[in-house]
Structures are given as C-alpha cells and as structure tokens.
Amino acid sequence: MKVYLCAISNISSGTCAEDCAFCTQSAKYGADIERYRYKPIENIVKEAKRAKAAKAVGFCLVTAGKGVEAKTLDFVCEAAKAVKKEVGDISLIGCNGTAGVEELKEMKKAGIENYNHNLETSKSFYKNICTTHTWQERYQTCLNVKEAGLNLCTGGIFGMGESETQREELLKEIASLEPMSVPINFFHPNPALPIKKSPLSKEEALNIVQRAKELLPNSMIMVAGGRELVFGEDWPALLEAGANSIVIGDYLTTKGEEPSKDLAILEKLGYEIAQNCHE
Numbered sequence: 492m493k494v495y496l497c498a499i500s501n502i503s504s505g506t507c508a509e510d511c512a513f514c515t516q517s518a519k520y521g522a523d524i525e526r527y528r529y530k531p532i533e534n535i536v537k538e539a540k541r542a543k544a545a546k547a548v549g550f551c552l553v554t555a556g557k558g559v560e561a562k563t564l565d566f567v568c569e570a571a572k573a574v575k576k577e578v579g580d581i582s583l584i585g586c587n588g589t590a591g592v593e594e595l596k597e598m599k600k601a602g603i604e605n606y607n608h609n610l611e612t613s614k615s616f617y618k619n620i621c622t623t624h625t626w627q628e629r630y631q632t633c634l635n636v637k638e639a640g641l642n643l644c645t646g647g648i649f650g651m652g653e654s655e656t657q658r659e660e661l662l663k664e665i666a667s668l669e670p671m672s673v674p675i676n677f678f679h680p681n682p683a684l685p686i687k688k689s690p691l692s693k694e695e696a697l698n699i700v701q702r703a704k705e706l707l708p709n710s711m712i713m714v715a716g717g718r719e720l721v722f723g724e725d726w727p728a729l730l731e732a733g734a735n736s737i738v739i740g741d742y743l744t745t746k747g748e749e750p751s752k753d754l755a756i757l758e759k760l761g762y763e764i765a766q767n768c769h770e
C-alpha cells in the first residue's frame with residue numbers, strides 16, 4: 492500500500508478573533524503558543540524544501556483567522572508562488588479559513604491546487620464548539636472549493652465531547668462533499684482551552700478511521716493532529732484500519748515526530764511512499 496505524506500506550515504499564527512473551543516490559536520483563550528502575523532517567505536520556502544526532502548508530497552499553507560481578507564490572500568499567493576519557484580514539484584494546499592469562489596480562484600492562479608477547510612464537527616454538535624461562525628458557512632466554503640476547481644480536503648476533530656452518533660453524522664456530512672482527502676484529527680487537550688476532555692482511546696480512534704474508510708472509499712484518509720498523542724509508536728495501526736496518509740513534522744501549535752523516524756517505520760513495515768499527490 493502507498494502512503495501519502497503531507498507537511499503543514501503555520502504561516503500566520505495565533506491571531507484569531509474567533510472562539511473555536513478546540514483551537515489554541517484563538518486569541519480569546521490566551522494559550523501559551525507562538526504568535527506572529529506573517530512568517531517570512533524565505534522561512535516558508537526553507538520549510539517546504541525540508542518537507543520535500545522528507546518525502547512529503549503535499550505542503551499546506553495555513554493561516555489563523557476566520558477567513559482570507561485581502562492582505563492575507565496576497566500573502567498566501569506570494570508564499571505559494573515562492574514555494575513553486577524554489578521547490579517545484581510539491582502539491583500546495585491552502586488552508587485559510589472561510590473563502591469565496593473568487594478568492595479561491597486567485598489562489599489557484601498562484602499555484603495552489605488543493606484547499607483544506609474542515610467541517611470540524613457534526614452540524615448538531617457545532618454549537619458546543621463555536622459561536623462566532625456557523626457550520627453552514629464551513630460547508631459552503633467546501634462547496635466553493637469545488638466550484639473554484641480546487642481539490643477539496645475536509646475532515647474534522649474527534650474527541651471533543653461529541654457522541655458516537657455525532658461522529659457518524661460528521662463522517663456522513665464529509666462524505667456528502669466527496670473530498671479528495673479527509674484529515675482526521677484527534678483532540679489535543681490544552682489547559683487554556685474550554686474543552687476538558689482526555690485524549691481518545693486507541694480503540695475509539697481506530698474505529699473512527701475504519702468508519703471513515705467505509706464511508707469514503709475513494710478519498711485519501713489522512714491522520715493529522717493527535718496521532719502521536721493517542722498512539723505513540725503504535726500509529727501504524729491507523730494504516731491497517733484504513734488510513735493511507737499522515738501529516739509529518741510539526742503541527743500548527745504542537746510538536747510532531749521527527750519525519751525521519753516516521754519514514755524509517757514506514758520503510759521497515761514495507762509501505763511504499765507516494766511520489767506525488769495524485770498518483
């Protein structure tokens with residue numbers, strides 16, 4: 492089986508006015524994280540080069556904030572063009588919040604091929620995790636991504652207090668969008684956040700991945716945040732359960748595993764590492 496590796500870069504961190512209860516980047520909760528408006532372009536390019544050297548086929552440009560205002564759109568496009576020029580063959584993913592079709596088309600022109608916008612949780616649980624913007628707005632951005640001709644990556648975060656029925660609801664809502672890729676995150680507790688939940692058990696996490704694969708047989712199932720937290724070194728069990736993609740390196744505000752360590756495990760187990768995002 493082929494495994495797709497993806498890396499993320501937090502190019503604008505921790506300056507968000509929204510109140511998503513799972514997110515340390517909300518300025519409201521004062522979590523102890525690094526905060527900066529715009530990461531220097533040369534640093535973004537360096538990270539993309541490192542990601543490519545670590546066999547990542549995708550590189551995600553993430554900005555904190557509800558949506559892409561004009562200045563952020565210009566910055567994301569500038570970063571995308573610089574990475575394309577300096578690094579070349581790595582598939583770029585925009586992840587910049589609520590976006591309209593025109594803004595998404597601008598990103599596409601700058602070399603971004605995919606857009607990540609998570610539904611985060613089911614429609615029925617959403618009011619428990621966010622009051623400053625709606626679930627419908629999130630769903631609409633996902634539709635806009637498709638209309639703009641970009642590949643859609645949409646998933647969510649599990650373990651925030653939602654019921655099993657609501658997990659199923661979320662996976663079906665994701666499936667209704669027929670995304671290319673489904674990022675699955677396991678909630679990472681932080682003392683500053685209002686959600687007070689322990690990490691999911693391995694069994695619960697494996698059930699989620701297995702069900703995602705059943706409902707989305709044609710999508711890439713990507714395990715993102717919380718992989719190390721929930722599984723430690725046992726994370727390859729996620730691949731057996733149906734995942735075929737992982738995020739390597741650091742996450743937005745938490746440390747990840749050294750990519751070389753993940754690669755060594757994959758190679759030892761005989762997994763083939765994908766050479767590009769769409770093969």
Ligand code: SF4
Pocket residue numbers: 507508509510511514515516517554555556557588
């Ligand atoms: S809109 Fe995005 S960056 Fe802002 S609090 Fe919500 S998840 Fe975090």
